[in-house]
Structure formats: structure tokens, C-alpha cells
Amino acid sequence: MDEFDKNKKIDIIIKELMSVNGSYEEDYEIPDKYEDKRRLLRALMNVQIPVRLSDKYYEIQDRILTEETESKNLVSAEDIETMNKANGIDSKIAYWQGDITCLQVDAIVNAANSQMLGCFIPLHNCIDNQIHSAAGFQLRMDCYEIMTKQGHEEPNGNAKITSAYNLPSKYVIHTVGPAIPYGQEPNEEEIEELENCYRSCLELADKEGLKSIAFCSISTGVFNFPKDLASRLAIKTVRDYLKNNKDTSIEKVIFNTFSNNATEIYRKNLLESH
Structure with a gap:
């Protein structure tokens, strides 16, 4: 994904986790910088209790995580x-x-x-x-x-x-x-x-x-x-x-x-x- 697309896509799954959790929707604003969005996404994943998420969530999450894995020195x-x-x-x-x-x-x-x-x-x-x-x-x-x-x-x-x-x-x-x-x-x-x-x-x-x-x-x-x-x-x-x-x-x-x-x-x- 290019930077513009990544910024748009990560917002989608951050908003889904905020919505599913409920308590975060009003308390958090999504940051502007991708690096800050990424930290927020991880934090939301960490605290999220087991719950069914959408296919769209997993599609975007997997794209982000796979790209990060492939960028590492494996x-x-x-x-x-x-x-x-x-x-x-x-x-x-x-x-x-x-x-x-x-x-x-x-x-x-x-x-x-x-x-x-x-x-x-x-x-x-x-x-x-x-x-x-x-x-x-x-x-x-x-x-x-x-x-x-x-x-x-x-x-x-x-x-x-x-x-x-x-x-x-x-x-x-x-x-x-x-x-x-x-x-x-x-x-x-x-x-x-x-x-x-x-x-x-x-x-x-x-x-x-x-x-x-x-x-x-x-x-x-x-x-x-x-x-x-x-x-x-x-x-x-x-x-x-x-x-x-x-x-x-x-x-x-x-x-x-x-x-x-x-x-x-x-x-x-x-x-x-x-």
C-alpha cells in the first residue's frame, strides 16, 4: 500500500476497534501521523477482548502486518x-x-x-x-x-x-x-x-x-x-x-x-x- 492508502485503510480498522470497544469512541481522536496511528492500532488490539470482527478488518490488518513482517530482516x-x-x-x-x-x-x-x-x-x-x-x-x-x-x-x-x-x-x-x-x-x-x-x-x-x-x-x-x-x-x-x-x-x-x-x-x- 502507498502512504496515502495506508493512512486511509488504518483509519477504517482503528474506527472499528473503537466502535466495538465502545468506551474508546469518544475518548480518543485518531492521530494524523501514520506512526502514531500504528501505535494506537496496536494498543487497541492489545486491550480488545475476544469479539467477532469484520472481514474488512482482517483484510486491512493482515495487509499491514504482512508488509511489516516482510520489511524485517527475516x-x-x-x-x-x-x-x-x-x-x-x-x-x-x-x-x-x-x-x-x-x-x-x-x-x-x-x-x-x-x-x-x-x-x-x-x-x-x-x-x-x-x-x-x-x-x-x-x-x-x-x-x-x-x-x-x-x-x-x-x-x-x-x-x-x-x-x-x-x-x-x-x-x-x-x-x-x-x-x-x-x-x-x-x-x-x-x-x-x-x-x-x-x-x-x-x-x-x-x-x-x-x-x-x-x-x-x-x-x-x-x-x-x-x-x-x-x-x-x-x-x-x-x-x-x-x-x-x-x-x-x-x-x-x-x-x-x-x-x-x-x-x-x-x-x-x-x-x-x-
Whole structure:
């Protein structure tokens, strides 16, 4: 879309979300600049409860999000080198620093909350918000359908799979990790729950015949799980799974990090446990 067309189109879906939500219609004015409109659209998507939207909404939303995805520096699973190019477990394990919404893999893992509907805080920088915002509102609707059928909140350590919609990956696997009270250390149950997150995601990927999966650092953000311990548990669980499942469809497991500190933790722990 050219700039003029984008400005007109985004107004249409902003107005629809304002209308559907009701409380925003009088409180907000649509900004003039496209960048400001785009932030408003994301914020409205973030706070919108699951509700049926028009085909026109999805047509315009998908056009915008697809163009944004295509403008990113996308990285495929094949572009990321593993720890060891020879045969063996480490020939399937890699780490990569960057935006997980740029990865062209079979599945990326989302660190969800127990509602499993995405983050409702406008423009929040958590991985849950980033993934839902880049995928599109269909992702919240899919999660809503899953959770409605389930009838209760998602237990820690389980995993669910959805389409990735406007993301470059094929699927999103959602898992809920343990939340650690600030200043406390994880207990044995919480350690087991985090291990189960990784194991459940791998089992689900295997069930779907997926070849590549990228893990975010589950529970290490606002859920306060210590980063070094979480890394060691993640690495051990993945290695044990690959060792014990020789016929797995999984050919590459990527540990995705965002900060230099987290990357160094994974690099160190992967080398030490090699």
C-alpha cells in the first residue's frame, strides 16, 4: 500500500476497534501521523477482548502486518548455525539473539499467562504482547476458542499450538511457566514446571511433525525465574528430550535471546554442558 492508502485503510480498522470497544469512541481522536496511528492500532488490539470482527478488518490488518513482517530482516532456521555441525545432539541445538518475530521456523514458543489470551497491557514490551501484536487479532481469537473449550485456566507446564498468521513462522506454541515471587528462589515444584514447559513444547512439536522450534526464555521476564538457572534447565531438558527420542521430527532447536547478557548466559551454559 502507498502512504496515502495506508493512512486511509488504518483509519477504517482503528474506527472499528473503537466502535466495538465502545468506551474508546469518544475518548480518543485518531492521530494524523501514520506512526502514531500504528501505535494506537496496536494498543487497541492489545486491550480488545475476544469479539467477532469484520472481514474488512482482517483484510486491512493482515495487509499491514504482512508488509511489516516482510520489511524485517527475516532469519530462517537454516541460517542459524548449531553448536556442532557433526552428528549428535548438539548438531540440532543453536542459540540466536534477536527478535523472535523475525524467525522463519516451524514454530516459535510464546511465554503466555494462564488466561492464554495474550497480554492486555497496551504496548507492553513482553514477548506475549509482541507475538500477538505481530501475528494479528486472529491469534487471540484462536486462543479464546481453545480456552473456552478447555473451560479452565492453563496449568503451568502445558502447551497449546495455534497458527502464526502474519508472523514468518508457521505456528506459535503457547506455554505457561511458573511465576516466582520477587526476591525468592524457585522451589522444586516450580523447577519441574519450567522443565515441563520445554518438554511439553517439544512433545507437541513432535506430534505435529515440526522440524524447527525456537524457544524464548520462558518465565525469565516479569515471572522472575532466575535467568542462569532457567537457561541450564532449558538446555538439560532439550538435550535429554533429543537424546531419549531418536526418531523425533525435530531437526533444530533454537534458544532465542534478546539481550547481550541472556545470550552470554546461554553461550556459557551450552559450552559448559557440552
